[in-house]
Amino acid sequence: MEKIDIKSMTPEELRAELPDLPKFRVKQIFSWLHRGVVSFDEMTDISKELRAMLAARYEIACAQIILKRVSKDGTIKYLFQMNDGELIESVLMKYAHGYSICISTQVGCKMNCSFCATGKSGFSRDLLPSEMLSQVQEAQRDENIRISNIVLMGMGEPLDNYDNVLKFLELVSHSDGMNIGMRHISLSTCGLVDRIYDLAEKKLQLTLSISLHAPNDEIRNRTMPVNRRWNVEQLLTACRHYSRETGRRISFEYAMISGINDNDQCARELALRLHGMTAHVNLIPINDVTDTGYKKSDIARQKRFISILERGGCTATVRRTLGSDIEASCGQLSRKHKGGNGYEG
Template sequence: MTKIDYKSLTLGELKTLLGEMGQPAFRAGQVYSWLHQKQVTSFEEMTNLPQALRDRLAQEGYITVHKVARKLVSKLDGTQKFLFQLRDGNCIETVLMKYKHGNSLCISSQVGCRMGCNFCASTLGGLVRNLTPSEMLEEVYAAQRESGEKVASIVLMGIGEPLDNFDNVMQFLEILSSPEGMNLSLRHVSLSTCGLVDGIYKLMEKKLQLTLSISLHAPNDEIRNRTMPVNKKYNVAELMKACRDYFRVTGRRISFEYALIGGVNDRPQDAKELAALLKGMPCHVNLIPVNPVKERGYQRGSRESIARFQQQLEKLGINATVRRELGSDINAACGQLRRAAEQEAQQR
């Protein structure tokens, strides 16, 4: 018998399940509160439930709880990076970053990634599987437990492509923002995609108040085809049309992520072409000095070239900032810690 993943259930689904168990309607609210407000890790902690119900819940299902396989804390800025081990032994990364406006948590949505962006460590090894809603929620809950810090905002920018795990991510967002649960407003959530146009249109129909971030990383098809295989399915023109449609329907300004790769996409002509591409679109460009990945061979440009790129965009009317680098002393970039752990395991 397949065991029930309680933490992945919406309140409505939990009400149906407990009703089928012959329980009164209010029991579902109690269980849901224990899972998502008090964020307990065992059924025995649900002290206002009858012992018989706690025993049955434990017999027929489980509470997803991540094991901390590794934890790194930056001496520079307090960034905390977690390598969480899942029930099946797979590992994912989660990063807690401290800002003046509150703590932001970068979570993974998949074990591995199949998008193949060739400047990213997350895609090395390909996709293993999707994360369930409970596994994404537990990234948040476990990070809060382990750090003793409250999470104020969440970015789905860790390992994986969120729109490639669309249904589970939508269920995760529903539970995360539920008033009876953690009650985190989706205005404090950013979802990053490498450009799955069909997924952008599906997300547009939901009209959620989250921030959509597009991992653009190139101003044209020639560069994007070389660095991001997804562009061969959805080219830059298709992606830009989807972004304009998304803004028209949702009214939500889009953020564009742009990893600056030395000598590849950080030249003055690239800045000029990028500005022309985004002209007239309410947006923000987040410039990211690329993190060198040994297996990829790309390098970042100089501080001066990065500053020039930003200044050129600003002069051309495009709002652009350079992302503050956090956790540089603990390999806080996506996929690096998981990759290191895998390599160590292979050498044993």
């Protein structure tokens, strides 16, 4: 008999699943699962008989560390193995305000953006809510820390795994669970417009981050295939709707690629596109990587780009590069582990 994924259940679902148990006992089980136990035997305040019953019927999703790389700046890159053997990546970062983790939402990705390693490996499957939780829990256990911020920007497109991601958000923010508030969570998408409208209806107080990377369709069509389905104007219209509905500022990710999207005209066009929107532009110096031919913009070009954006009324910063010496960009480590080449994620 195939075992049931117990860690993906909400308290209400768990009570319905275990109707013969007292409510306080179900709450204990939920609490243990969200403290990151990997075995029912670790639930020490529950009887051996109940633990045996749970072990016979249910599975606890885990993220086993296969590789761990620690950067000179303290950033940690994890290669995790799921219960079924699939490999995913997470990155743990330390800031002045605490620890932040970038987690994966899928095994691989369907989007095939030209500068991203994950899409080069193809798509295997969606991650379950429990598997997203496990990445956070295992990093906390490994480093003996408390993670306060989560970024859904690892392997995969979060909005392509919409239902599981929403369930994860509900679980990770639950007061009886890890209790990480929505304002401490950022969700990054390459621009699935229909799901942005769906997410706006939920009025969650998370930060929506848009992987834009180009100010027009001509450039974005070449680098991001998703733009052929929803163009820049459709995407930005959805973003304006999202901002109005939620009252939240949107972050636009913009990977600076020398000679592709970093000239003055691109900066002016981007400023015009975002004019009047509650937004922030996060410029990302892309890695110099193999097989793409892409080169990162130099510091002078980055400063010039920001200057033009600011004159056009847009706030912008250059994202601090962390973990470059350990291939911290998504997809790089898993491809090398499998024998492939690394790309920027």
